[in-house]
Amino acid sequence: MDNTIVATHDIHAEEHHHVSLPQHRHHFETAEQQREAGTFGMWLFLLTEIMFFGGLFFAYLLYRNWYNPAFVAASNQLSIPLGTANTAILITSGFFMALGVWAAEVRKQGLLVLFLLLTTLFGFVFLGVKYVEYAEKFEKHHVPGASFDISEFVNPPINQKTGKPIEEPLSPDMARKTQVFFSLYFAMTGMHALHMIIGIFLLGWLTWRAQRGDFSSGYVAPIENFGLYWHFVDIVWIFLFPLLYLINRHPGS
């Protein structure tokens, strides 16, 4: 019978002795296999997210190349202090998430709940700052659509000290292309913010489970996998911030 499908009962039974967690699912042989599969699945999901954002980044780079003067002028409308502050806030949030994963691994329930709450708090602060930035765009009519106003790019305000425009004036034709920048700005940061909002909902659910004690006995896969997601959202912002706010703000200067 060595040439056929046989099930070795002993090995099989022995493996199941290691499985003690209530979260273990029947179709996995071992808890380790379950954990590996979950993490692998999460990485694959993040890969799809990279492709998802990749389409936006591709569009941004293409149009930045085509309409460089318009993109430079439009990106000068973004506030570097707010963007920098938000970058710091998001990194802090990610730091607390990393601490949360650690707290779960060493089975410190109180610390885990605390760190998850801090992660959530900084997530909310990020969205608050983003709201301030969006509101300014609405006031200045820099939201794509019928009310979009290009006058500021055609006739930039005059600097009182030098008597020159603070910005290189654009031809009306090029000034209209700033709308492409703001379209992509809202699409990219909006899609990022949507991921944060989904993340905050998940954080709420994880916090509730953590204070219930779900992750206090060595089962930490949801915390770890959510951590991967949250860091991914951070990294998207780490790319968005320089692309939208920083690079090449004053060509020729």
Add this chain to the structure above:
Amino acid sequence: MSTTSSTIVNLPDQRTATLPKRNYLNAEDGLLSWLLTGDHKRIAMLYLISITFFFFIGGIFAGLIRLELLTPQPDLVASDTYNKLFSMHGIIMVFLFLVPSVPATIGNFVIPIMIGAKDLAFPKINLLSWYLYVVGGIMTLAALVLGGVDTGWTFTTPLSTHYLNTHVVTTGLAIFVAGFSSIFTGLNFIVTIHRMRAPGMTWFRMPLFVWSHYAASILMVLGTPVLAITLVLVVLERTIHIGVFDPSLGGDPLLFQHLFWFYSHPAVYIMILPGMGVISEIISTFSRKRVFGYTAVAFSSVAIAVFGFFVWEHHMFIMGVSNYSALVFSLLTMLVAVPSAIKVFNWAFTLQKGSITFETPMLYAFAFIGLFTIGGLTGVFLGSLGMDIHLTETYFIVAHFHYVMVGGMLMAFLGGVHFWWPKMTGRMYPESISKLSAVTSFIGFNLTFMPQFILGYLGMPRRYHAYPAEYQVLNVLSTAGATVLGIGFLMPLIYLTWSLKYGAIAGNNPWQATGLEWQIQSPPLTENFIETPIVDYEAYDYEWLAHKTEQEVTTVG
């Protein structure tokens, strides 16, 4: 036992045969036990029912299109209705039938069993993907009932964003949702194939069906998100007028084409690769031979997936892309023909000197090989730049992709459904009528689409509801063929449903096939295997099977 030279079918004695007392179908009762199931086999059946529904909806549109084209005059429907007919036909068939067809039904059912697992890695995500499919399907039906959409299945901008007043947003979001269903299916397959294989089931002991699904899953996971973001941008452009594709704002419609075809060309490999996997299984089983060049066939699936990502621009040769990039993409397009040809030649060599029998799945497999070869070779015509300019946007294109998608994938799907029907339901389909339906489909298919090659070559453009009178004869042939084809597709629906109650009891392994799924009871237990199998034989090892069968007989005796 009725093993004669003309058949390998090995059914238990029908007077005493019974279905297994415990199996996945009767493990739990009630509608909720199905709607909340985590069992990959039940989810596969849910998919089978829902995609069959959408297949026939899409088929009705195809019938109406052919009926309109019976005469040169626009006499059945108005031009905008005709636009909606072919758009809804394309959208439903591509996104709600072809993409999930084999992977979500047959793949879902047999992949975990083939690799010796109890379930897919993420059963809840598997169920979620079915719900996403259903939501996407309902949204598409809603768009249909509310008045339809007439962009074509390609959502070409700025037509879709500026010039149409139909339900582009609803349909776009429907496909977005259905796309995530496909992403989750692919993700589940990849993780399952990596992490859930039974002891001894090495990568090169896996059936080729699993390999082809692995390759298709890579395409689903990497390609579909790009379609998702593209559709989001189209929807945002329609609703809040952002300007990414809108030329009046400085956007570029060609960017839409790049992003759309970056998914939608790999998507045709998502559609055809699982079909190729089905064919490998069927050809091997019914010629009693290991698939010739197993490794080459396995890697050709991966090669198709990789090359498939670098050919999208061949949909855009006439759209004003750079001549130099067109040259590169033309070459790369022809390169995809190489792994496809490797498969066809290896199937042919598998048949050589095999002891071939002609059960229904084998007939579908033969249809696949012939029709797919025609479809694939005409694809090489279209990949060459000069021919493409003459033939693109004509019925030649329509015939080409129907040869691949219907002649290829649909034949493979039907072949696969017949092949695994005994495993899924525990009962046989009626053999002679199903052979008749396979032959009917084959004849009807060629009668429908062969004239369209000629029509296209003569210059009849696609997407019009009226045409010059000299094209009528060929169009009448095509419509007549569509009628025959429709009958060929209706027949399985009827006799397969009939067989659920009246089919002969199949037993564990009616085909004497070697896959792990054939070594367990039909229909399988919810947990598939009573004990985890340990695999110590290569794929398609018929000697191992014969040896095992002997052993069993000895033991029982």
